Amino acid sequence: MNIRNISENWHERAYEIENKTQEKIFVSSIGALSIKSKPTGQIVETYYKEHNPMPGDRQRCLVVKYALKAKNAEIIFSLGDDKQEAMQNHNFDLAREMKKKIEYYNDLVRNSVSCNDKEIEQAFKWSIINLETLLKKTPAGYGYYAGYPWFQQIWGRDSGWVIPAIVDLGEFRKAKEALATLGKHMENGRIPNFITTDSKNIDYYSVDASLLWIISLHHYISQSDDMRFLIKQRPVMEKILSTYQKRTDKHGFIISDVEYEEEKRGETWMDTLNRSSEALDIQAMWIRSLECYNEMMHCLGRDSGLEKNVQKLRKNFDRKFWSGSFYYDSVEPVRDRKTANALVPLLFDLSKRAKDVLNVIESPLFTTPWGVRTLANDETAYNPESYHKGSVWELTTLWAACAEFKYGNSNKGLEYLKMISKDLFIYGLKEMTENWSADSGKALGCSSQTWNYALFIRAIDEYMLGIDINAFRKPAIKVKPRLPLGISKIVRKKRVKNKWFKIAAFRHGGEVKTEIIDL
Known part of the structure; x- marks a missing residue:
C-alpha cells in the first residue's frame, strides 16, 4: 500500500499499524486504510519496499501479507483522511451495494450488442462498463480519466479518442459534457493536455488534444444534430484554428516539439520522444480537423474558406511523408524512424499507400503475439519494454485493427481485436492494459487504459460494421x-x-x- 498525494512519488512517511481482531488499520500522517474481512484474517508479515512502477518514478510502499482460510471470502478495503473516517466507511452493506452496481451495469449493456462471437460481445460490453467507471465529476466538470492507476486526470488527448465512442454508444449527454469541460478550459487556443483531479493544475503542453477535440465535436454534432451546442463551441474552434495556423510551416503543416529541450517532454502522445518538427500523426489530425470544421460550418450555412487549404495539404501529404516504402515518423530529427503512427493517416482516410503500410505493420517488424509495437524492431533505438521505443500498446494494436477493417482486411482486423479481447480475461479484472513487453508479453504501465475501451467499440462500429451516421x-x-x-x-x-x-x-x-x- 502507498497512501500518497496523486502527484507524489517518493516519500518517507511510516504507518502505524493497529492489528485488531475484527479489522486492521494502517495510519499515516495524510490518511488511513482499514481492512476488514469475513472470515477474519491475520497480518502475518509487513515490510517496506522501494520500487519504480514506471521509469523515474521511485516510490516506497508497505507490503502487507494478510492471511485467511476460506472457500469464499469478503474483504473490504476502506479509506479515509484519518482512522475514524476509514473505520466509519465500513458501515455499509457490501452485498446490497454490489447488487445495485451489478443491476446498473446490466442495464447499461442490455441490448447494446449481440454477436455470435461471444468473446467479442463480452469485450464490447466490458468496454462500456469500464468507460462508465472512468467517467468522473470533478471541480472542473465531467470528464474521463485516462486510466487506472496512474492517469487519474482528465486528459484532453485521450478524451479526443474516447468521446467519439461515447457518441457511438448514444450517450450524447456524457459526450457533450466531456466536450464542454475541455472547451471551457481552452486557453490561448489550446485544449488542456490534462486537468488534475482537484482542478488546481491544468497543463496545456499538447499539440494533438485541440485537434482531436474538434474531430470529436464533429462526431457528436453529426449524430446528435445539437446545433445550439455547435454555435456555442464555434468560438473555441476558431480560436484553436487561428492559433494553429500561426504554427504552420511554409507547406501548411503543423510544427511541434520546438520546446522539447526546455520542457523535457514532447507535445504528442509519444511525449518521451523528440519528434519535431512535423510529426506524421499530427498532420493527419490537422487535416481531419480542418475537414471537420468545414463540414460543421456547412451545417451552419457558412463557408469556412478553408477548402483549398485542405486540398493542398492532402495533395502534399504523401509527397512530404512517404519514404518509398513507409511513412516517415516526422521531418526532424529522425526522419526515417518507423513507428506505428503510420496507421493514423489510414484512419483519417488520408493515405493512398494503405496496402504498403499494412504490409509492414503486419510483418514481424511490428506485429507480435500480443499486438503492435510502437517502434519497428530493426530500429537502433528499439527496446521491447521501452514506453515509446518498442513496447506493444493496445492503442497501436487497435489502430491496426481499425485500419485492417477499413481497407478490407477484415480477418486480420479480427485477429488484432482478439489480441485485445483476450486481455480482459488474463487477470480476471476485465480490464485492458496500457502496454506490454514486445518480447515476453509482460504487462507494463496502467492496468486499465480508457482509450483502449473506446477504440474497441469504435473498431466494431465505425470500421467492422462501417456505420456512418x-x-x-x-x-x-x-x-x-x-x-x-x-x-x-x-x-x-x-x-x-x-x-x-x-x-x-x-x-x-x-x-x-x-x-x-x-x-
Whole structure:
C-alpha cells in the first residue's frame, strides 16, 4: 500500500499499524486504510519496499501479507483522511451495494450488442462498463480519466479518442459534457493536455488534444444534430484554428516539439520522444480537423474558406511523408524512424499507400503475439519494454485493427481485436492494459487504459460494421460492413438525434446483408 498525494512519488512517511481482531488499520500522517474481512484474517508479515512502477518514478510502499482460510471470502478495503473516517466507511452493506452496481451495469449493456462471437460481445460490453467507471465529476466538470492507476486526470488527448465512442454508444449527454469541460478550459487556443483531479493544475503542453477535440465535436454534432451546442463551441474552434495556423510551416503543416529541450517532454502522445518538427500523426489530425470544421460550418450555412487549404495539404501529404516504402515518423530529427503512427493517416482516410503500410505493420517488424509495437524492431533505438521505443500498446494494436477493417482486411482486423479481447480475461479484472513487453508479453504501465475501451467499440462500429451516421444527410445512416469469416451476425443499438435504431449485419448465403430497424 502507498497512501500518497496523486502527484507524489517518493516519500518517507511510516504507518502505524493497529492489528485488531475484527479489522486492521494502517495510519499515516495524510490518511488511513482499514481492512476488514469475513472470515477474519491475520497480518502475518509487513515490510517496506522501494520500487519504480514506471521509469523515474521511485516510490516506497508497505507490503502487507494478510492471511485467511476460506472457500469464499469478503474483504473490504476502506479509506479515509484519518482512522475514524476509514473505520466509519465500513458501515455499509457490501452485498446490497454490489447488487445495485451489478443491476446498473446490466442495464447499461442490455441490448447494446449481440454477436455470435461471444468473446467479442463480452469485450464490447466490458468496454462500456469500464468507460462508465472512468467517467468522473470533478471541480472542473465531467470528464474521463485516462486510466487506472496512474492517469487519474482528465486528459484532453485521450478524451479526443474516447468521446467519439461515447457518441457511438448514444450517450450524447456524457459526450457533450466531456466536450464542454475541455472547451471551457481552452486557453490561448489550446485544449488542456490534462486537468488534475482537484482542478488546481491544468497543463496545456499538447499539440494533438485541440485537434482531436474538434474531430470529436464533429462526431457528436453529426449524430446528435445539437446545433445550439455547435454555435456555442464555434468560438473555441476558431480560436484553436487561428492559433494553429500561426504554427504552420511554409507547406501548411503543423510544427511541434520546438520546446522539447526546455520542457523535457514532447507535445504528442509519444511525449518521451523528440519528434519535431512535423510529426506524421499530427498532420493527419490537422487535416481531419480542418475537414471537420468545414463540414460543421456547412451545417451552419457558412463557408469556412478553408477548402483549398485542405486540398493542398492532402495533395502534399504523401509527397512530404512517404519514404518509398513507409511513412516517415516526422521531418526532424529522425526522419526515417518507423513507428506505428503510420496507421493514423489510414484512419483519417488520408493515405493512398494503405496496402504498403499494412504490409509492414503486419510483418514481424511490428506485429507480435500480443499486438503492435510502437517502434519497428530493426530500429537502433528499439527496446521491447521501452514506453515509446518498442513496447506493444493496445492503442497501436487497435489502430491496426481499425485500419485492417477499413481497407478490407477484415480477418486480420479480427485477429488484432482478439489480441485485445483476450486481455480482459488474463487477470480476471476485465480490464485492458496500457502496454506490454514486445518480447515476453509482460504487462507494463496502467492496468486499465480508457482509450483502449473506446477504440474497441469504435473498431466494431465505425470500421467492422462501417456505420456512418450523419443527421444532416438522407439517409442519415449508411452501413458498409466488413465482416470477418468468424463473425456470422452482429447487431448494434444506435442513436440518431433522439431516435434509436437496431443495425444488424449478417451472412446470408455467400453475401453479407444489413438491416436497419426503428426502435
